[in-house]
Amino acid sequence: MKTYSRLPVNFSHGQGSYLYDSKGRSYLDGLCGISVTNLGHAHPAVTLAIKKQAESLLHTSNLYEIDGQELLASQLADIAGMDKIFFANSGAEANEAAIKLARMHGHQRGFKNPEIIVLEGAFHGRTLATLSATDGNKIQTGFAPLVPGFIRTKRNDFNEIVEKLESHSEVVAILLEPIQGEGGIIPLNMNYLKQLRELCDEKNCLLIFDEVQSGNGRTGNYFAYQGLGVVPDIVTTAKGLANGVPIGACLAKGSAAEVLTIGKHGSTFGGNPLACAAAMAVLETIKNEELCSRSTELGKIIRDSIVNSVNDLGMIKEIRGKGLMIGVELNNECNDLVSYALNDGLLINVTSEKTIRLLPPLIMTDEEGLALGRAVGTAINNFQTLIEDF
Ligand SMILES: Cc1ncc(COP(=O)(O)O)c(C=O)c1O
Known part of the structure; x- marks a missing residue:
C-alpha cells in the first residue's frame, strides 16, 4: 500500500x-533508520549474536520459558532502575502496553473511565490508541472515532496539568516524551518534569516516559531521564534496542510493575529468542564501548x-x-x-x-x-x- x-x-x-x-x-x-541502527550498520557483535541465535533457535513462544528474554529483562531493568518488563515488537506496541497498564491501574483504583494526559507536539505511534495519544490532524484525520481517554495539554505548562487534574477526577497517568522527536527535537524543561514527578506522587498518577526514540544511549545516558534526575513509573522503548531487529519494551517499577498479570496482555513475537539475542549484543556493546x-x-x-x-x-x-x-x-x-x-x-x-x-x-x-x-x-x-x- x-x-x-x-x-x-x-x-x-x-x-x-x-x-x-x-x-x-x-x-x-x-539518521540511523530514524534512531534504530545506533551501533551503525553490520556491527560485528550484533551480526554474530543474530547468526549464532539463528543457528540454534529463532522462535518458540511465550507459552514457554525463554532464557534469552529473562537475561535481557534483568539486564535492561537494572540499567533502567525498573522492576519488570513486557516485550513487544515496536514502539507503538510498547506504548499500547503502557496505556493498557495505566488504564488497568485506574480500574484497580475504582475509576470507570480512566484518562491519560498527553502533550501538544507528542508522537506515540500509529495504532489506534497511540495515534489518539499523538498530536496532529495529519496523523488522526480519517480514523475517527479515536480512542477516548486522552486529555491534551500544552508543553511545559505545569499549571494547565494541575487544572486538568482538578477538573477531571479519573486521570491515571501523564504520558510524554522527555525529548519530543517527531514534534521537532524539543527537550521538555527539567523543572517541569520534576514538578510532574511530584504531582504524580501526590495524586497517585503514573508518570510514563516514551523513550522509543530517545532511549538506548542516544542522549548521553541509556535513557534520557537518567540525565534529568526524574524517574518515571513506566518507560517505553523500541527502535535502537536491537539495532534493527524489531523489538519494543514497556518497563515498569514499583506497584506499576505488578498491574498486568497473567492473561492481561500478550504478543506472539514479543521478546522472542532472536530479538532478545540481538538486543543483548546491543546492551553489551553500549556498555563495553x-x-x-x-x-x-x-x-x-x-x-x-x-x-x-x-x-x-x-x-x-x-x-x-x-x-x-x-x-x-x-x-x-x-x-x-x-x-x-x-x-x-x-x-x-x-x-x-x-x-x-x-x-x-x-x-x-x-x-x-x-x-x-x-x-x-x-x-x-x-x-x-x-x-x-x-
Ligand atoms: C517517541 C516515539 N514513540 C513511538 C513511536 C512509534 O514507534 P514504531 O514506529 O516502532 O511503532 C515513535 C516512532 O517514531 C516515536 O518516535
Whole structure:
C-alpha cells in the first residue's frame, strides 16, 4: 500500500556510519533508520549474536520459558532502575502496553473511565490508541472515532496539568516524551518534569516516559531521564534496542510493575529468542564501548562542526537536543533539503517543516562526526543560495 513517500534510492548494504546504494555510491548516515541502527550498520557483535541465535533457535513462544528474554529483562531493568518488563515488537506496541497498564491501574483504583494526559507536539505511534495519544490532524484525520481517554495539554505548562487534574477526577497517568522527536527535537524543561514527578506522587498518577526514540544511549545516558534526575513509573522503548531487529519494551517499577498479570496482555513475537539475542549484543556493546558518554562527546563535535560550516548563522533559529538527538531549526521551511542532501550523499530528515533532524550512529569516529557537521552546514549553505535565487 502506498503509505510512504519514498526517496529515490535503494540501499544494498551498509557498513558502520555509511550506507551504499546498488551502484556502490556511499551515503553518510545521519539518521540511523530514524534512531534504530545506533551501533551503525553490520556491527560485528550484533551480526554474530543474530547468526549464532539463528543457528540454534529463532522462535518458540511465550507459552514457554525463554532464557534469552529473562537475561535481557534483568539486564535492561537494572540499567533502567525498573522492576519488570513486557516485550513487544515496536514502539507503538510498547506504548499500547503502557496505556493498557495505566488504564488497568485506574480500574484497580475504582475509576470507570480512566484518562491519560498527553502533550501538544507528542508522537506515540500509529495504532489506534497511540495515534489518539499523538498530536496532529495529519496523523488522526480519517480514523475517527479515536480512542477516548486522552486529555491534551500544552508543553511545559505545569499549571494547565494541575487544572486538568482538578477538573477531571479519573486521570491515571501523564504520558510524554522527555525529548519530543517527531514534534521537532524539543527537550521538555527539567523543572517541569520534576514538578510532574511530584504531582504524580501526590495524586497517585503514573508518570510514563516514551523513550522509543530517545532511549538506548542516544542522549548521553541509556535513557534520557537518567540525565534529568526524574524517574518515571513506566518507560517505553523500541527502535535502537536491537539495532534493527524489531523489538519494543514497556518497563515498569514499583506497584506499576505488578498491574498486568497473567492473561492481561500478550504478543506472539514479543521478546522472542532472536530479538532478545540481538538486543543483548546491543546492551553489551553500549556498555563495553562506553557509547552513552560517547554520544555526548560526538553530539558536541557535530554541533560545533555545523556552526563552523554554516556561512550565515542567521539561517538557523536554534540548535536543540541532547547527545546524538539533534534538531537544527531553520528560519524557513526546509523539507526539500532532504532530497538535496541525498543527492550529495547525506542522509538526514526534516520534522515539523523547519527542523533538520539528526540521529547519527553512536559509533561514529570524530572524523565522521566532523564530516557530518560539515555536510549539514554545506546543505544549509546550498539551500540558502537556492532560496535566495528563488
Ligand atoms: C517517541 C516515539 N514513540 C513511538 C513511536 C512509534 O514507534 P514504531 O514506529 O516502532 O511503532 C515513535 C516512532 O517514531 C516515536 O518516535
